Amino acid sequence: MSNRALIDDLVRVCGPGGVRHRLADLMVFEADGSVDGAVKTTLPQAVVLPTSTEQVAGVVKIARKHGVPVVARGAGTGLSGGAVAINSGVIISLTRMNHVLEVNLLERTALVEPGVVNLDLSTHVKHQHLFFAPDPSSQKASTIGGNIAENAGGPHCLKYGVTTNHILGVEVVLPSGDIAWFDSNQAGYGGLDLTAAIVGSEGMFGIVTKALVKLTPIPQSISVILAAFASMDDAAMAVTEIIASGTMPASLEIMDQLSIEAVEAAYHAGYPTDAAAVLLVEVDGHPLEVAEISADVEALCRRIGTVQYRQSYDPVEQAALWMGRKMSLAAMGRLAPNYYLQDAVVPRSKLVQTLDEVDRLGRASGLPVANVFHAGDGNLHPLILFDRREKGAVERVLELNHDLVVACVELGGTLSGEHGIGSEKRDHMPLIYTESDLRAMAGLKRSFDPDDFFNPGKVLPAGLMCGELKDLHMQRMAQKHGIVAF
Numbered sequence: 339m340s341n342r343a344l345i346d347d348l349v350r351v352c353g354p355g356g357v358r359h360r361l362a363d364l365m366v367f368e369a370d371g372s373v374d375g376a377v378k379t380t381l382p383q384a385v386v387l388p389t390s391t392e393q394v395a396g397v398v399k400i401a402r403k404h405g406v407p408v409v410a411r412g413a414g415t416g417l418s419g420g421a422v423a424i425n426s427g428v429i430i431s432l433t434r435m436n437h438v439l440e441v442n443l444l445e446r447t448a449l450v451e452p453g454v455v456n457l458d459l460s461t462h463v464k465h466q467h468l469f470f471a472p473d474p475s476s477q478k479a480s481t482i483g484g485n486i487a488e489n490a491g492g493p494h495c496l497k498y499g500v501t502t503n504h505i506l507g508v509e510v511v512l513p514s515g516d517i518a519w520f521d522s523n524q525a526g527y528g529g530l531d532l533t534a535a536i537v538g539s540e541g542m543f544g545i546v547t548k549a550l551v552k553l554t555p556i557p558q559s560i561s562v563i564l565a566a567f568a569s570m571d572d573a574a575m576a577v578t579e580i581i582a583s584g585t586m587p588a589s590l591e592i593m594d595q596l597s598i599e600a601v602e603a604a605y606h607a608g609y610p611t612d613a614a615a616v617l618l619v620e621v622d623g624h625p626l627e628v629a630e631i632s633a634d635v636e637a638l639c640r641r642i643g644t645v646q647y648r649q650s651y652d653p654v655e656q657a658a659l660w661m662g663r664k665m666s667l668a669a670m671g672r673l674a675p676n677y678y679l680q681d682a683v684v685p686r687s688k689l690v691q692t693l694d695e696v697d698r699l700g701r702a703s704g705l706p707v708a709n710v711f712h713a714g715d716g717n718l719h720p721l722i723l724f725d726r727r728e729k730g731a732v733e734r735v736l737e738l739n740h741d742l743v744v745a746c747v748e749l750g751g752t753l754s755g756e757h758g759i760g761s762e763k764r765d766h767m768p769l770i771y772t773e774s775d776l777r778a779m780a781g782l783k784r785s786f787d788p789d790d791f792f793n794p795g796k797v798l799p800a801g802l803m804c805g806e807l808k809d810l811h812m813q814r815m816a817q818k819h820g821i822v823a824f
């Protein structure tokens with residue numbers, strides 16, 4: 339069937355204003371937040387902007403009839419090449435389904451459409467003294483649907499848990515076009531928890547069209563602490579010791595000297611530019627608890643040798659300190675035209691060792707590496723700075739990225755803390771998963787989507803869905819790292 343017939347069918351479901359098919363329009367959807375060149379994408383045949391679950395289901399059925407794959411998309415801020423077509427097909431953009439449908443104060447829940455922007459939900463319920471706790475740094479743009487698909491994290495997820503801990507139920511359109519509701523909210527419910535299977539499934543099992551989310555009371559008291567250190571090792575040590583002491587701040591974030599330089603040049607957040615690293619700690623809860631934990635944090639940071647220590651209860655000053663952290667990626671433009679953001683996780687006890695290794699590998703490659711990361715979770719974000727106009731720059735970046743991934747895995751870490759696998763890291767999967775692990779994942783995918791119709795080519799290494807792993811390079815890597823050869 340021709341593309342024209344596909345477009346005509348899609349227009350019948352979504353209306354002419356809900357279908358994009360001109361080249362210039364399609365190009366907008368050719369990329370997400372990941373680095374150009376790291377992921378090979380294709381133009382979709384069409385992009386649809388449905389406004390209801392029924393329209394999503396209708397589009398899925400039409401795509402099935404025409405034999406073309408479907409990719410769900412939120413705001414496109416993903417950093418692992420998840421919301422892009424790699425084999426053409428139809429992109430379903432959920433951004434017009436952006437309503438908070440219901441807030442239940444007694445249950446402290448909200449029923450939302452997937453295109454609701456993360457921060458908009460917290461703003462919507464702020465006057466009820468509630469908020470949606472998962473707070474990716476992209477929260478001004480990224481959608482709840484995208485957060486669910488990636489199981490997004492954020493600075494406050496140290497205390498409150500990542501997205502999966504805040505999703506009670508989901509309505510999904512399945513690859514058959516059927517609409518299902520999965521609920522993990524009912525007390526005593528004894529069935530399989532398919533909500534948990536959908537969260538983090540990167541758009542491969544179903545398209546989320548509604549979500550029942552947990553709302554959290556805004557804490558009575560908040561203190562934000564800035565502790566500057568003369569070395570990154572000291573800052574990382576402070577994090578390890580705070581965690582080991584049994585204290586639980588809401589967040590523990592580190593920025594290194596390069597990041598501080600960029601943030602101060604762009605946003606004047608008030609970070610000391612002569613420090614090697616800044617640790618941002620937020621403590622929240624009952625005022626007495628906040629005072630006690632803050633005092634523990636201060637004693638610990640002073641013992642390790644903080645060179646500058648500030649604590650603030652003033653919301654304006656707190657917002658400035660957080661703005662620096664949350665806008666740190668945007669500030670990287672002060673240092674280089676492009677950056678590649680890594681997302682590996684290592685055990686918190688290995689932070690110092692890993693950061694030394696990141697530094698060593700960065701120096702060896704000749705590429706500057708800045709570090710801004712969720713230190714409390716051991717979730718590193720080395721930012722490789724480069725200029726893609728330089729010949730061979732992207733290849734050098736990808737090589738360094740690969741070395742960083744391997745180093746983190748060798749230190750007991752894993753591939754992603756929050757950005758997902760997408761198409762960017764799927765070939766690294768055999769580094770941490772055995773053949774049995776991967777086959778079990780493929781089996782789950784097949785039970786939702788036997789024809790590999792939703793977001794094909796993502797997460798699972800090439801060949802796995804048709805029962806074979808073809809990539810010899812990956813086999814060699816797997817052998818090198820002691821994983822059974824495929």
Ligand SMILES: Cc1cc2nc3c(=O)[nH]c(=O)nc-3n(C[C@H](O)[C@H](O)[C@H](O)COP(=O)(O)OP(=O)(O)OC[C@H]3O[C@@H](n4cnc5c(N)ncnc54)[C@H](O)[C@@H]3O)c2cc1C
Binds near residue numbers: 452473490492
């Ligand atoms: C500056 C910046 C900072 C960031 N900081 C963080 C951070 O702190 N923590 C973090 O976790 N991430 C962070 N990210 C990454 C990104 O914002 C998150 O992964 C976010 O959850 C993606 O949401 P999105 O709406 O943009 O989804 P998209 O990028 O559009 O899609 C991401 C994936 O979700 C799938 N998807 C989207 N909507 C649906 C749906 N309704 N149903 C099923 N599947 C769907 C897509 O197919 C794709 O696989 C950051 C990104 C940027 C650019």
